[in-house]
Amino acid sequence: MHHIMIISPDHSPLKEADKWLSRYGFQVNLSHSFEQAHKFYELKDFDLLLVDNDCLTEATPQQLNNTPPRIVLDTKPGLNIAVQTMSLGAKYYLPLPTDSETLLKHVIDALENTQSQADIASERNQDSKLAKEAPLLFARSEQEEQSMRLGYEDSTIIGRCPPMEELFSDIRKVASTDVTVLIRGESGTGKELVAKALHDLSKRNNKPLISVNCAAIPENLIESELFGHEKGAFTGASSARDGLIYAADHGTLFLDEIGELPLEAQARLLRVLQEGEIRRVGAVQATKVDIRLITATHRDLMDMVRRRQFREDLYYRLYVMELIIPPLRERGDDISMIAKNLLEKACKKHNRPLLAYNKSFDKAIRDHHWPGNVRELENAIERAVILSPANKVEAANLKISSRHTSQAASHAQQIEKAQEEARSSMTPSTGTTLDDYFKHFVLSHQHKMTETQLAHSLGISRKSLWERRQKLGIPRQVTENK
Numbered sequence: 347m348h349h350i351m352i353i354s355p356d357h358s359p360l361k362e363a364d365k366w367l368s369r370y371g372f373q374v375n376l377s378h379s380f381e382q383a384h385k386f387y388e389l390k391d392f393d394l395l396l397v398d399n400d401c402l403t404e405a406t407p408q409q410l411n412n413t414p415p416r417i418v419l420d421t422k423p424g425l426n427i428a429v430q431t432m433s434l435g436a437k438y439y440l441p442l443p444t445d446s447e448t449l450l451k452h453v454i455d456a457l458e459n460t461q462s463q464a465d466i467a468s469e470r471n472q473d474s475k476l477a478k479e480a481p482l483l484f485a486r487s488e489q490e491e492q493s494m495r496l497g498y499e500d501s502t503i504i505g506r507c508p509p510m511e512e513l514f515s516d517i518r519k520v521a522s523t524d525v526t527v528l529i530r531g532e533s534g535t536g537k538e539l540v541a542k543a544l545h546d547l548s549k550r551n552n553k554p555l556i557s558v559n560c561a562a563i564p565e566n567l568i569e570s571e572l573f574g575h576e577k578g579a580f581t582g583a584s585s586a587r588d589g590l591i592y593a594a595d596h597g598t599l600f601l602d603e604i605g606e607l608p609l610e611a612q613a614r615l616l617r618v619l620q621e622g623e624i625r626r627v628g629a630v631q632a633t634k635v636d637i638r639l640i641t642a643t644h645r646d647l648m649d650m651v652r653r654r655q656f657r658e659d660l661y662y663r664l665y666v667m668e669l670i671i672p673p674l675r676e677r678g679d680d681i682s683m684i685a686k687n688l689l690e691k692a693c694k695k696h697n698r699p700l701l702a703y704n705k706s707f708d709k710a711i712r713d714h715h716w717p718g719n720v721r722e723l724e725n726a727i728e729r730a731v732i733l734s735p736a737n738k739v740e741a742a743n744l745k746i747s748s749r750h751t752s753q754a755a756s757h758a759q760q761i762e763k764a765q766e767e768a769r770s771s772m773t774p775s776t777g778t779t780l781d782d783y784f785k786h787f788v789l790s791h792q793h794k795m796t797e798t799q800l801a802h803s804l805g806i807s808r809k810s811l812w813e814r815r816q817k818l819g820i821p822r823q824v825t826e827n828k
């Protein structure tokens with residue numbers, strides 16, 4: 347039988363865990379503080395500690411010395427505290443209140459993980475005599491190798507600037523945990539790449555990573571796509587179907603553009619997170635699923651909560667860990683490093699010899715503002731490769747619009763200016779193209795409409811709206827956190 351010590355103040359919701367864990371056969375003891383726990387028990391006799399963060403912050407370094415592995419739970423969760431807590435040795439960091447299943451799952455994971463580490467340690471001890479006689483080089487696992495190479499020129503995510511280094515360090519810390527991660531960054535900054543890195547570096551990497559762009563699925567289909575449906579659940583549902591969440595069972599589900607998820611689907615998703623089970627549209631019974639959820643958005647979800655466009659309870663579920671990807675224009679020398687890599691790729695793709703990357707090309711790239719970030723850079727370089735002569739790429743062939751080239755003007759100022767222009771003339775001037783009209787309408791209305799409302803007003807699907815934004819490089823509304 348495993349012995350667990352809960353250390354939490356009287357008012358903490360963590361005390362509930364006592365009855366849940368006892369019901370599952372764990373032997374549980376409770377203390378109000380580390381001081382009290384040390385006074386009445388030998389902490390080394392316990393297999394695991396569940397600690398309310400309030401008690402952890404009050405503990406002295408001596409009280410934390412030689413204590414069993416711990417899971418830390420927090421009524422005021424935050425990224426900085428989470429990272430600090432994990433770096434101080436916590437196995438998991440979870441928000442409070444939590445539900446019995448989430449807690450049990452993490453308790454079991456932590457106990458199993460500790461056991462396997464103990465097994466490895468004892469094997470290493472046995473091997474150590476041999477090691478002294480003939481030193482062996484232990485190769486790093488493929489996963490460790492991959493984690494060390496994050497950011498390098500040959501990695502899928504290139505970046506060496508301090509904000510990217512910080513991001514990689516956070517990725518390494520959270521990848522192995524099962525916590526829900528919210529990735530924030532402007533369009534084209536690499537959110538999907540980060541989600542993939544988290545999956546590849548996790549213990550779920552031999553199971554599927556299912557990526558879903560919530561903005562690209564028509565609103566009336568989103569629930570059945572995600573959650574599946576029963577036969578006859580709606581017109582056209584001629585047979586029962588599993589949804590994408592079920593397809594991610596035991597793996598990772600990446601929901602991109604989570605801010606575009608309609609409210610009804612948000613309620614269903616919340617249930618998946620709370621209960622660990624999924625109910626198909628039209629079904630009575632639920633099925634258990636085990637997924638690690640990663641979400642991404644360029645939107646200010648808190649602002650959407652205030653406008654009642656996003657559920658507050660879901661927001662707090664998603665916001666356990668936040669990873670922020672800086673816009674390309676703030677990455678200094680990384681821009682050239684990424685550009686060279688993209689040039690190489692584009693040359694290969696178009697069967698061209700590696701074209702010379704000269705100074706004026708580099709200057710043009712570094713001077714541009716890149717509102718569409720790495721995706722825009724990728725497209726511009728591909729254009730330049732196609733249009734340039736025999737053996738060198740020419741800056742002019744990047745075809746980047748000059749109104750974006752001022753580094754001084756901030757992205758926010760640019761969007762504000764564009765919106766101001768759009769608002770000051772509510773009808774487009776004569777001679778504008780359909781694309782201009784489209785751009786004008788989106789920029790002048792996006793501050794007061796959701797993507798669904800915008801698409802509806804334009805008489806197109808959300809998928810088309812999303813695709814045309816990418817094509818025309820129309821930035822989304824700037825949020826205060828960017």
Ligand SMILES: Nc1ncnc2c1ncn2[C@@H]1O[C@H](COP(=O)(O)OP(=O)(O)OP(=O)(O)O)[C@@H](O)[C@H]1O
Pocket residue numbers: 502503504505531532533534535536537538539540602644684720721724
């Ligand atoms: N740091 C990077 N190094 C190299 N390539 C990158 C980097 N970041 C992004 N890319 C490339 O840029 C493109 C856009 O990346 P990705 O789709 O991950 O962005 P995103 O933030 O998810 O975009 P959106 O918000 O529009 O869905 C991809 O082709 C990706 O491979």
